[in-house]
Amino acid sequence: MKYISTRGSFTNTAHKQTFSQVLLSGLAEDGGLMLPETLPKITEAELTAWRTLPYHALAFNVIAKFVDNTDLPHADLAVMTKAAYTKEVFNTDEITPLTSLQALQPGLMLQHLSNGPTLAFKDMAMQLLGRLFEYELARQNKTLNILGATSGDTGSAAEYAMRGRKGISVFMLSPAGRMSAFQRAQMYSLQDANIHNIAVVGVFDDCQDIVKAVSNDLEFKRKHNIGTVNSINWGRIVAQVVYYVRGYLSATTSNSQKVSFAVPSGNFGNILAGHIAREMGVPIDTLILATNENNVLAEFFQTGVYRPRKSAETFETSSPSMDISKASNFERFVFHLLGCDAERIAALWKEVDRGGSFDLSNTPEFKSVRERFGFVAGTSTHANRLATIRETFQRTNVLIDTHTADAVYVGRAHIKQEIPIIALETALPIKFAATVEEAVGFEPPMTDAQKAMMKLPQQVTTMGLDVNRVKAMIAASL
Numbered sequence: 001m002k003y004i005s006t007r008g009s010f011t012n013t014a015h016k017q018t019f020s021q022v023l024l025s026g027l028a029e030d031g032g033l034m035l036p037e038t039l040p041k042i043t044e045a046e047l048t049a050w051r052t053l054p055y056h057a058l059a060f061n062v063i064a065k066f067v068d069n070t071d072l073p074h075a076d077l078a079v080m081t082k083a084a085y086t087k088e089v090f091n092t093d094e095i096t097p098l099t100s101l102q103a104l105q106p107g108l109m110l111q112h113l114s115n116g117p118t119l120a121f122k123d124m125a126m127q128l129l130g131r132l133f134e135y136e137l138a139r140q141n142k143t144l145n146i147l148g149a150t151s152g153d154t155g156s157a158a159e160y161a162m163r164g165r166k167g168i169s170v171f172m173l174s175p176a177g178r179m180s181a182f183q184r185a186q187m188y189s190l191q192d193a194n195i196h197n198i199a200v201v202g203v204f205d206d207c208q209d210i211v212k213a214v215s216n217d218l219e220f221k222r223k224h225n226i227g228t229v230n231s232i233n234w235g236r237i238v239a240q241v242v243y244y245v246r247g248y249l250s251a252t253t254s255n256s257q258k259v260s261f262a263v264p265s266g267n268f269g270n271i272l273a274g275h276i277a278r279e280m281g282v283p284i285d286t287l288i289l290a291t292n293e294n295n296v297l298a299e300f301f302q303t304g305v306y307r308p309r310k311s312a313e314t315f316e317t318s319s320p321s322m323d324i325s326k327a328s329n330f331e332r333f334v335f336h337l338l339g340c341d342a343e344r345i346a347a348l349w350k351e352v353d354r355g356g357s358f359d360l361s362n363t364p365e366f367k368s369v370r371e372r373f374g375f376v377a378g379t380s381t382h383a384n385r386l387a388t389i390r391e392t393f394q395r396t397n398v399l400i401d402t403h404t405a406d407a408v409y410v411g412r413a414h415i416k417q418e419i420p421i422i423a424l425e426t427a428l429p430i431k432f433a434a435t436v437e438e439a440v441g442f443e444p445p446m447t448d449a450q451k452a453m454m455k456l457p458q459q460v461t462t463m464g465l466d467v468n469r470v471k472a473m474i475a476a477s478l
């Protein structure tokens, strides 16, 4: 299994990249994203045999298709998937159980992806990624300083995955006072020596600017092995493919049946994994993409125009983990849409990187996007979100969070007879308690463990927009 860049590098050379190389790297040097040269397939016989596997074994079988045994020994991969996907970490033996929402909408189900340590779906990939990173760094005799900016879910998932891991430190910037009390408690109560929380007096974009300033100092970056765990990381995408396979197998009894997925997605990370599962041969009918008011992606699938927004045009919504202006993983899908034509991708993203847009509406490829790739899309607003949370609770007694509500709302608009829809639950309601309360009139109840977490001492360094101070903290750490 060799990897190439969406913009052409590594394509016609002897030094194609391997999984373990791609795992620790970000963008390719040509600015593109890394993808397998050809996607592996899942056979009919495999699908049948996998029906009875526990989640960790399914994860091993799916991910092993993307990894050469000579690159990363499969026996070691099996140890890591087994350690990552346990009841201790995800609270259930099934890891991603299904719940019927029949009473709300016949044929609609929920797949729970948010039973991990930070109560959001990013744990699904990050819990494995922490182990893969520790393993690879030890093998390559390297250390890594993970530097990131977060407005919530990504930062906490990264910290819980990396805490206590050898050779890894995490420096996570968050906007002071702008996350919910629950999110603050989750991150700042970690006391591990390798986790560093930095609250910046400013907004999320200020945090992002500091990360960029540190990363643009190439000498500092090299000297201190600065890296990221953002959503373009290929390890995260392959780990996410697994829950689509599991969702399909759990919802069906025979491989002749099809299902559709309704997916809340902002950076195109969540739904890209669904696209890959479908291309590998999982019988997925439709991939229903749900956005919030930041509808860059829905606009593309409805019109063929991809027009990233400026930060100032990005709304703050009540499903904040999808408040994006540019979908970083989208380039990987368009690469497949355009028949793996790296030259065309490079030309299109030259426009995007200059702040422009592109229009594929008159191309045969875009006209085939629904038929060939199964994509449809829709947008959900604050009012839709509130009504969906309320109606779901009234009819099924299931309380959902705001992002999941976007998926349920847009999913319902695309229901077809005979084909069930699995809506992906991407966070628990307690993480977005204020909006859930606005919808149903009460705060989502906390478990005893969550109440105890709220009372733990918190550890965070608060500062202004001080790039040098962040650099000094990193320099002092390893």
Ligand SMILES: *Cc1c(COP(=O)(O)O)cnc(C)c1O
Pocket (backbone or CB within 6 Å): 120, 121, 122, 153, 154, 231, 264, 265, 266, 267, 268, 269, 270, 271, 321, 322, 403, 426, 427
């Ligand atoms: C990150 C996130 C999403 C969207 O994931 P993408 O990778 O942007 O597709 C959806 N819901 C929640 C709760 C998230 O944290």
